[in-house]
Amino acid sequence: MATQYEITGTNAKGIAASIERGVADGGLPPGTALPPVRRLAERLGVSPGTVATTYQELRRRGIVVTRGRAGTVIAASPAVASRRPPVVPEGVRDLAGGHPDPAFLPALLPPARLSPGARSHRAAPRMAPLERLARDWFAADGVPAEHVTFAHGALDCAARLLSVELRPGDAVAMEDPGYHHLLDLVPALGLRTVPVAVDDEGMRPEALRGALRAGARAVICSPRSQNPYGGCFSAGRRDALQEVLAAAPEVLVIENDHAADIAGAPLHSLVAGGPAARPARWAQVRTVTKYLGTDLRWAALACDPTTLARHDGRLLLTSGWVSHVLQETVTRLMSDPATSALVGRAREVYAERRTALLSALAGHRIGAHGASGMNVWVPVRDEAAVVSGLRTRGWWVAAGARFRIAAPPGVRITTAQLAPADGVRLAADLAAVLAESQATYGG
Template sequence: MATQYAIEGTTAKGIAASVERGVAEGELAPGDALPPVRRLADDLGVSPGTVATAYKELRGRGLVVTRGRGGTVVAEAPSVASRRPPRMPEGLRDLASGLPDPAFLPVLHPPGDVAPVYGSHRAAPRLPALEELTRGWFRRDGVPAERVTFAHGALDCVARILSVELRPGDAVAVEDPGFHHLLDLVPALGLRRVPVAVDGEGITPDAVRAALRAGVRAIVFSPRAQCPTGASLTPARRDELGALFQEFPEVLVIEDEYLAELDAPPSPSVSALRPARWAQVRTVSKRLGVDLRWAGVTGDEVTLARHDGRMLMTSGWVSHVLQETVVRLFSDPEVARLVARGEAAYAERRRALIGALGARGIHAVGAGGLNAWVPVRDESAVVNGLRTHGWWVAAGARFRIDAPPAVRITASTLLPESAERLAGDFARVLGDAQATYGG
């Protein structure tokens, strides 16, 4: 039990806030046990019902979980403490970031002069030129785009849609392994995660079917270059999933197309089959700039109306200055050529890494995207072992729920000759681990 942090408060909300503060500040770590209800009630001079109400609120928000006789403990990924990676030690080669190579990102040129306007942009939140470009962007891949809207990035969009469509306690199907920030976002919204397995063709029909029959209200997945495995839907897999979603028309289908950039190859999209409730969100941060917090969204009329209704009550609109910057990037042929060179380089570097590992008997996957996903028996042994050789890779625990252990290696800046050296060091680390821990 964690004894170094003293929970305070005389009301249920005050007690819950004290626990949340302890988690956010790192005083209460994942797995730390909270005091039993009656003991904490005696310590604080309140009724057991007050403490029980506080614990119930914390459970509903995903900060703690109850383990029967094991009591109430801080969740493994509490909603106030996202799965941030550990700080990289100095002197190491960063292969854990998941970020693109800056050499293939264009220089951003925001509009020079932005004249002040009277009032707000709420009545006209989207630039017509960017609306038209966004419609063409979706339609290029066969995705219906009668209606489009904008958001401040994929997670901003997904969070807003889920918050207006679902209620605390509802279940959301997510990829496992999957995007770590999404895995944290769902419980932060008070929702339950239902893991869905991923293979080389994306989310698996059997896992999706089980999740749908279990009563999930929404499913969020990437149809292309899935993070962290790099899997993309095949046409056959897309059709099989589409048929499943037709059987459950009340389930909201959200596609996160984070790599659907200017010259990326088309991807089979379930959205093209028009599920009853659906949305697809596309972002530009991986190919046009990590600071471009903009996303284009299309979907059914009800979903988009609810998204925009909530946005109007909060941020109101995406900055027109940012929108104008995106318009210029989308309209610049030199930027398109730079993006295409980046796509080719990323594919070459990813294949070189996977090939170098494979030549040493190390299985890795990564058909698309910026990373390779390498199954291992002991994530810590591999991460720490590669650290001694000067490499910094990401432990897979941040990206998975029930999936087997693995490490993620970002290949975006790894030249083929460096990939050979990394693969050799990886093989040595595995050999050392086997000698230490046995077969």
């Protein structure tokens, strides 16, 4: 229970504001247990119903979570204030951030000319050359490209789609382990997360079926380069998932193909193929931050016509459009032959580095996963012990807790900047750390 921060307030709104201030300024850090309803009610001189209403509102907004007998606690990533990644200790190799190798990011090509200032961008939010490039980009992988639009990144797109399609309390089927920012986003929108187990081929059909039976109204998945597990849909897995989704035609399916051009695996999309096979409501979002530039906050979205209308309707009421200066920059990069060659080389090198680490780990009989993308997931017994042990040996990896809902523990290792020879050293160090951990905790 919180002892350093004094919660105040005489009504539900005031109590909620007090707790939110505590979260924002660090007085109530993630994991802090809040007082039981009746105890806090007695302390503040209010009714238990008032405190219960407060906790319910904070749950809806993603600031607290309920953990059965453990009571109500501050969420791991509360939807308030600004939570930055942990600072990488000095003198260690950063393999935790999920970042690409800067050597394979092209030099930004600025617009040839700036967009005229006094004109209606809302009337023509998408620049025609980039829209044509986006259609070709999707069509090359068999994704229907009749309806295409833009957003400010995958998270921006997902947030907009979920907010117009779902209502607070609705459930979303999410990969477990999955992308931590999406896992943070869903509860911040007041939605419930339903975990779906994954393997080297992505979402497991039986787990997805269970999530749909639990009432999920939307599904978010990665067809390849799944983060952090690295899974990618095979043709058979794609077919099995489509069969499961066919029984729930009202469910919105969002595919996050965030690393399309460097995933190192072919696309077997849930939305490719004929109309009878793909979901009735669907969207596939692609971004360029992993291979054109981490500051290029642009995404392309292919979707069904209803989803397009709802997405663009909400976009029109908020930011209105994606910057034409940004669009022109992306257009020049996507049209540049030298950039295309660099992206192709990045795809080859990332695959080489990922598979080299997997091979080195296998040599030490360490099971790991990384069928595509830039990350490798290593199941471990004690995440903290492994992270700490590797830190003492000069490596900084990501503890798996922020990627997990109900999945077993593990660590994520980003391999984008890990040369094969360094992967051999890392594997040996990890084997030593795991041996120490086993000696500590027993077989």
